[in-house]
Amino acid sequence: MHSRALFVAAVSCGLAAVDAFTKCPASSPSRAALAPPGYGKLARSSSSLLTVKMGRKPIVGGNWKCNPAETAKLPELIGNFKKCAETLDKCDVYVCPSNLHVGMVYDKFPKGIMVTPQNCNFKGCGAYTGEMAVDQMVDMGLKSCLIGHSERRGEFGLPTPKETNALLATKLDYILSKGLTCIFCIGECLPIRQKGIDAVLAECADELRDIVPILKKLEDKSRVVIAYEPVWAIGTGVTASPEQAQETHKGIRDWIAKNVDQNTADEIRIQYGGSATAANAGELAAMPDIDGFLVGGVSLKAEIADIVKAMVVAKGDSATGVSSGASKVR
Ligand code: PEP
Numbered sequence: 001m002h003s004r005a006l007f008v009a010a011v012s013c014g015l016a017a018v019d020a021f022t023k024c025p026a027s028s029p030s031r032a033a034l035a036p037p038g039y040g041k042l043a044r045s046s047s048s049l050l051t052v053k054m055g056r057k058p059i060v061g062g063n064w065k066c067n068p069a070e071t072a073k074l075p076e077l078i079g080n081f082k083k084c085a086e087t088l089d090k091c092d093v094y095v096c097p098s099n100l101h102v103g104m105v106y107d108k109f110p111k112g113i114m115v116t117p118q119n120c121n122f123k124g125c126g127a128y129t130g131e132m133a134v135d136q137m138v139d140m141g142l143k144s145c146l147i148g149h150s151e152r153r154g155e156f157g158l159p160t161p162k163e164t165n166a167l168l169a170t171k172l173d174y175i176l177s178k179g180l181t182c183i184f185c186i187g188e189c190l191p192i193r194q195k196g197i198d199a200v201l202a203e204c205a206d207e208l209r210d211i212v213p214i215l216k217k218l219e220d221k222s223r224v225v226i227a228y229e230p231v232w233a234i235g236t237g238v239t240a241s242p243e244q245a246q247e248t249h250k251g252i253r254d255w256i257a258k259n260v261d262q263n264t265a266d267e268i269r270i271q272y273g274g275s276a277t278a279a280n281a282g283e284l285a286a287m288p289d290i291d292g293f294l295v296g297g298v299s300l301k302a303e304i305a306d307i308v309k310a311m312v313v314a315k316g317d318s319a320t321g322v323s324s325g326a327s328k329v330r
Contacts, residue, residue, distance in 0.1 A: 056269050058285075058311045059092040059225055059292035060084070061116065061183060062299025063146070063273075066098050074101060078108050083305035085110035090312045091292070094183070095299065096146050099132060106140055116144040116183060119152060122170045134178040146183040147171050148207070150231045155189060169210035172224070176214065181223045183294070184211065185273070186252075190232035201251040204228070208255070215260045221267035227294040228252060233274025235296055242283045242290075245272050249289035278306035285314035 068077065074097075084093045094114035097105050106115040121131035137145060147168055154162030168184070175182045186207040188200045208226075218224060228249060233240050240248070249270045257265035272284055273294030284290055293307055 056267065056291045057092055057222065058090070058315050059094070059269055059271060060304075060308045060311055061094040061096065061146070061227070061271065061292070061294045062304050063096045063118065063149070063294060063296045064098055064101075064300060065096075065118070065151070065296060067300055071101070071104065074105055074108075077300060078105060080300075080302045080304055081113050082110055083302075084308045085112055087308060087312045088112040090315070091308055093308060094144055094146075102132075103140075106142060114144045114181075115142055116146050117142065118146050118149065120145045120147065120171055120175060122167060122174055124174075134175050134180060137180065138178050142180070144181040144183065145175050146185065146227075147175070148185040150185065150187055150189075150229060150234060153185075155231045165207055165210045169214060172211055172214055176218065176223060181225065183225045183227050183271075185227040185229055185294070187227075187229040187231050187234075187273070193230060193232055197247060197251065200230075200248055201255065204248070204252050205255050205259075208252070209259075212259055215256070215264050215268070218264075221264050222269060225269045225271060225292070226252065227271045227273050229273035229294060235275070237275050239275040239277075239280050239284075240272070242287050245284055246287035246289055249287065253289055276307060278303045278310065281307045281310035282314060285311045 062081070064077070068074065081093065081095060084091075092114070093112070094116040095109065096116045096118045099118060102115060102117055109115060117132055117137060119132065120134050120137065121128050123133070124135050125133045134145060148163065151158060152160075152163045154160070172182050172184060186204050188203040192199050192203050211224075215221070215224060228245075230240055230248075232238060249272065252270060253265045253268075256268060269291040270289060271292040271294045272290050273296070275297075276284065276293045276295050277298055281293065284293070292311060295304060295307055298304055298307065
């Protein structure tokens with residue numbers, strides 16, 4: 001299903017135990033040494049002489065958007081994630097509470113569930129009224145941040161300024177520079193889907209092009225998760241068919257292989273988002289290029305645990321691979 005055990009690289013100590021998957025001779029400089037400074041720092045254990053790369057670890061996220069209306073509902077919603085925490089060794093899980101509630105709940109989830117703000121500013125603390133800085137997230141012990149949701153890119157006719165691809169690239173750079181993982185959302189609206197797959201992939205490419213240099217220099221590719229969310233499927237009850245979603249995910253992965261590099265394409269995780277439910281999650285999760293879900297409405301229900309379970313069941317043993325070790329932290 002997934003490419004796994006991609007390579008075992010022996011670095012700097014003459015380890016001879018390099019198996020048939022070896023891609024990198026022991027005498028080669030490590031990828032960390034070759035990478036430009038910045039993003040590699042947190043991805044590597046200083047004592048580690050042996051780097052093991054395996055399949056992509058599934059990842060499921062819940063986006064609460066601007067819900068719930070009453071803080072009294074938060075304990076129940078948090079409780080829905082208890083079951084999701086039972087399989088964190090096989091599937092990373094994150095949740096995006098509303099901005100107002102993040103500060104109330106960030107330390108209330110089971111250990112290992114990543115509380116993930118739905119946005120961040122582009123720079124840091126200071127005179128940025130109404131914004132949230134990644135520096136503040138770091139101080140709170142948060143490990144990830146979501147950006148680029150279609151509702152912030154100007155879909156649904158919201159009367160708010162559209163976030164541009166250039167702005168989102170700046171935000172991604174900032175998030176990674178602070179050591180966090182980023183959920184980076186992309187997706188096409190209905191008129192583009194109606195033109196066919198080539199138009200869909202052209203739109204996805206447009207939304208990804210500005211982050212190519214960032215992906216190129218990122219050492220641990222699991223620190224960027226692409227959430228592919230067709231806008232026509234978000235909150236509509238219309239889900240992309242497994243074949244439709246697989247075709248698009250594969251197209252995105254192929255584009256990344258061509259425009260970033262093959263390693264990034266192999267290792268980056270691509271989630272599907274758009275009316276995912278317990279009923280349709282199994283078939284979608286069985287698709288080889290679907291590495292997880294970003295879930296809106298259903299993440300406000302106990303059913304979210306069934307979506308995580310469907311992902312774990314579908315991916316089986318491959319569900320223990322590359323991740324940033326995020327499941328060890330809040
Ligand atoms: C979303 O908002 O990211 C989303 C996927 O919503 P839903 O699951 O409700 O379609």
